[in-house]
Amino acid sequence: MFNQVTQNILRELATGDFCSGEQLGEANGVSRAAIGKHIQALVQLGLDIYSVTGKGYRLSAPVELLDVEAIKSAQDVALPSPVVVESVIDSTNNWVKQQISSGALNNSPSGTTVFSEAQTAGRGRRGKQWVSPLGASLYLSTHWRFEQGISATSGLSLVVGIAIVEALTELGVPNLGLKWPNDVYYQGRKLAGILVELEGQGSDSCDIIIGAGINVHLPESVTQDIDQPYADIHEVGLSLSRNHIAGRILSHLIKLLNEFELSGFSAFVERWHQHDCFIGQHVQLQMGQRQVTGIAKGVDTQGGLLLEVDQQIQSFFGGEISLRKLSS
Ligand code: BTN
Secondary structure: OOOHHHHHHHHHHHOOOOEOHHHHHHHHOOOHHHHHHHHHHHHHOOOOEEEEOOOEEEEOOOOOOOOHHHHHOOOOOOOOOOEEEEEEEOOHHHHHHHHHHOOOOOOOOOOOEEEEEEEOOOEOHHHOEOOOOOOOEEEEEEEEEEOOOHHHHOOHHHHHHHHHHHHHHHOOOOOEEEEOOOEEEEOOEEEEEEEEEEEOOOOOOEEEEEEEEEEOOOOHHHHOOOOOOEOOHHHHOOOOOHHHHHHHHHHHHHHHHHHHHHHOHHHHHHHHHHHEOOOOOEEEEEEOOEEEEEEEEEEOOOOOEEEEEOOEEEEEOOOOEEEEEOOO
């Protein structure tokens, strides 16, 4: 359940002030019991709400809700297409997919972007769930059309990682790194993930959905659902506006996607190497049941992983690849 009343309550609570159940009920024309149900729905979505008798409901910390104008005001590139903010949807990647399949983006230039405050079915790579609590992180998806077809997208997801690292570095976040093919790390823990999907491949052009999840301030209540070491921007200790982070990431993303469309991945190899946190290390590469060990040597001009195996450099691609540090 997430409707206009839930949205109104969310806006009131976001300030961080106490909100009385009675006043919320009166303002929305519903009973206090109904307000209680909306509060439960918000808790289910990951908000940390507590109540004090005689005072009402309050968030453990104020939440800066996303706002299209605030996101746009952080741009230094002309945004070619609409930016949309949703409250709760299943997945921002699904939202873009639906726009593509309904034909709504047929005549739009690339760049339509949706952010959502929460996702009920956020997807990670390899069929994993992406934990997406409300107001706690950033979940965004951008549509991009490649007129030359899928062959022109080689290395794309690596470029998205570079865009996120460059945006966050500019905002003062230190010690960021990239793990092939597209995880953003902070001090050896995952801060952001990227899911690039292809929709309805035509013979010529193709539509790509570029999804990214960036941990901003994960509540304790969801962290047990995350199956790997994680980090968030909050722990860095900087006081950053969520809208500003969203806007700067979008700005870097649009700029780099335009560059990528013109020059392909070869123009980004050096930038990737600057942030590659596995380069020179002994690593293990997992491709389904197959494992390869070797020394990470960065990436090639197509975005493939270069591994030195038995003194020979080999290049690896593929969706099922994972990279792990060996203990020795
Ligand atoms: C990964 O497994 O590292 C990829 C995570 C990608 C998560 C983002 S959140 C926004 C977009 N919508 C989704 O359902 N997934 C991506």
